[in-house]
Amino acid sequence: MAIEMKLLDNPEAFPVSGRIACQGIKGAYSYFAAQKMFPQGKEIFFKTFDAVFEAVKSGMCDYGVVPIENNSYGSVKAVYGLLEREHVYIIRSERLLICHQLMARPGTEMKDLTAVYSHEQALGQCSGYIKGLSDNVRVIPSLNTAVAARYVAESKEAGEAAIASPECAALYGLVPLNKHVQDSDNNYTRFVCLSREPLIYPGANRISLILSIAHKPGSLYGILGKFADLGINMLKLESSPIVGRDFEFNFYIDIEAQAANEKVRKMLEEIQVSCPEFIFLGNYTET
């Protein structure tokens, strides 16, 4: 069975505009990822990832932008779950370096600090800095960093601050109290662009797959052997338990390969035949 894909011609360039579905609010990291991919795009915001996928499937939006993995927190399982069920494709990927700052309304000083708001993951990524704050400072989790920044901007309470991106400070009129609050400077999130169609732009060199593999010794070994035969590097490999079935897994696999290459397409078809479930998520460029 041929794998559905649409190889685009050589001069075809990635679009710069369109209606882009994002989860969250203006100033969330998804928003900045969408802006980088589509400099002239129009972002449309949805509360949940489900709604973003639905907007792409229904055609309400041209594309969707969602986070797929973070180097500290791993894969975004909810997004993988939707990729498995919803038959949309990845057509591009963008790594965003995450940079957190402590910010407050103009006039607030460090000595006035009473509370810090941020997303729980951001609080975790700044835990070393937060430990050094006075015991009187309350630490309060928010739904995301942009919500935290907006809340602090609109609040009337004195001494409140948010941990969010520098772009968020600008967006909500906050000023940085401290620009270096995260424990590691190597903190990035990879975002993917979703499309209804399995478009493959010239130069695409990352292929993403979801496979379920028989639970017996050597099943995965046989598949990795096919990659090794063609000298293909793996970029990601992750087992994920299948809900409701004990000790059965899906594998999330990314490889460095081009579907434009006939040998690669043939290999993918062989894997498709050998696996109970095979989902081709796309072949795309990572920037």
Next chain:
Amino acid sequence: MAIEMKLLDNPEAFPVSGRIACQGIKGAYSYFAAQKMFPQGKEIFFKTFDAVFEAVKSGMCDYGVVPIENNSYGSVKAVYGLLEREHVYIIRSERLLICHQLMARPGTEMKDLTAVYSHEQALGQCSGYIKGLSDNVRVIPSLNTAVAARYVAESKEAGEAAIASPECAALYGLVPLNKHVQDSDNNYTRFVCLSREPLIYPGANRISLILSIAHKPGSLYGILGKFADLGINMLKLESSPIVGRDFEFNFYIDIEAQAANEKVRKMLEEIQVSCPEFIFLGNYTET
């Protein structure tokens, strides 16, 4: 180089008591996992996972109990990071079925509901139910489910509820408003017991490893070949980017095997020699 491990004799049974380091507060899921493993143990609570590991390493506590993976949210990366750095061992594992209920102070009725508190992951796991609530009900993330339950128990505000475990309701004097609020009934978290010593109890059949593998085609393939040769099943396989180095990975690998078997020990030593980094996390029983 021999791998450090301490195979215990046949009649040796897993202990039932000791000082057990847990993250969180009484009523957190870690607490119930610790109680299941050590029915006569004394739990000692710490704010962070770091502090739990430190308590085990220093001897302040005999054992530690921490979550290592959830079937919806994946591996707990912070715990894997500590396992990689802190030289403690896994000596047992316990799967806990996670069951969420909506609970409030006695006398509160559904029609009075104004706010729901819970840990963000729990809110995510109940998102279908929460969507069905009135738009007037505020949804507020807490640090964990037990903190949410305790907050609601101590609050003076009318109409507040928490999403937490049934055991938490009993612990904090709350009553269930709704017992079926989570989207999937197959929601479990695996907890591991940490020890300073690499103790291997009789019957242990799960081996956990952290490996770093050269980033070239076929590296992982060679290792999986060794498992296949001995007919060993894999229980987990996950690539995790190494912070600060692009496109280099650690692999978290669990296999179904017994270190008491000499062939298995020999195979582990071969893998140790072939990998830039090799960490034997333990050989233990999963219940």
